[in-house]
Amino acid sequence: MKSLLIILFFLISSQSFGQWTYEKWVTEAKTNIRLRPKYGLVEKTKEQKEVDQEFIASTMNNEKLHGDRTLASNQMIELGFQYLYKGDLKTAMYRFNQAYLLDSANADVFWGYGAIYMTLSNQEKAREQYEEGLKLNAENTRLLTDYGTYFFVKYFEGDHSKDKNGKDNLDRAIEILLSSYRIDTKNQNTLYKLSVCYLNKKDCENARKFYNLCKDEGGQPIAEEFTTELNKNCP
Template identity: 40%
Template sequence: MKILTAIILLFAINISAQNPNFEKWQELANNDINLQPEFGDLEKNESQIKADNDFIEEILKHYDNKQDASKKMTELGFQYIYERRDLQAAMKRFNQAYLLEPKNADIYYGYGTIYFNLGAMESAREQFDKGLLINPNHSKMLTDYGTTYLGDYYNLVNTNPEKAVENLNNAVKYLEKAYSIDEKNSDTIYKLSIINMYLGDCKKANKYLDKADKMKNPNITEKFKAELKQKCG
């Protein structure tokens, strides 16, 4: 079965089950709690506690409160992911945000996004689950949650088609919820087109593609349009 959109959709990430990038990350994280979400929930020594307190004291010189400072740290974390492709620096920023305000849902969105970029879909979902407990209507997190299942679909489509379709159904559930919250997110809409194509619902696939196209979604490719036309006419 041809899957022309896989690499484009998942940001050119290797999403195989035995992902060497994730294995390498785990090795690094085992020796550095700064690379573990919530610092691995480990007890810190006096030196680490002092460093945390010094950081909080210094950052609050520049922001009115911990919530604003935490928000800024998460913004920086996403910049490191998407603009610099530096996942280690991103994790450290998200952990700094966690120090300031653990109830900031974007922290867990950030943790999950790092794991998503490492191809660790289950680990990504674990973090998204935590974030959605704080903000169940976080549409971007719901979209990416659904996308993890799409990643699993691509992994299984040639070896376990039945399980692959189960992942598609999980994906559409989260993406439809995201769409019900935010109908203007063209990324959500484009992915709904892809999923519905694989589910064989050509009417929905074409409807969502038309919407995403009108919104000028930059990820839409001629290859996907050709694939959809081939499958659905």
């Protein structure tokens, strides 16, 4: 069942990311700081700083933003995810870094950075980004839900080690997803992932509960195959 559930859990885009491996990404990032989160905090050249200021000024000239740099940053993050879903990781990272330029305190920037590393199958780098973002905003549900996803992936990959409180990675995934759910009870992504986690835990009552809650909100993430799997294992 696990092989099916991991596919359903991520709802991976049909687009191919095959041109990128983490190793290739790191190699290119050595000469392209735009591929590093926060530009690698590298001291930029005078020309690079001028380009940044021109970008900020041009962006903030948009009257619809009303001078709100966080709103402008959020728009860049949205664009970044659009490129990510199309399989264009490089442009996605460019947009996430531009979002950082506009508002370095926007926790959602780290949601974007984490998504890049998850796509590159480097879960530990993704975790670092999620944790940095959560330091800025501990109640950011997008970060919390994807942070919970990190622990589910660890569990799926066979890491059943336990923390000092005796919780394994599946338990931690559920704990973090539940904390996200308590903040936003209508997030379909969170509800669906909770259902998947509970099905992995063979907790049919909660798997059904969060499945139905997700359906009530529209059920957009739910794949037909998951419904079949749930019905088979939790009749």
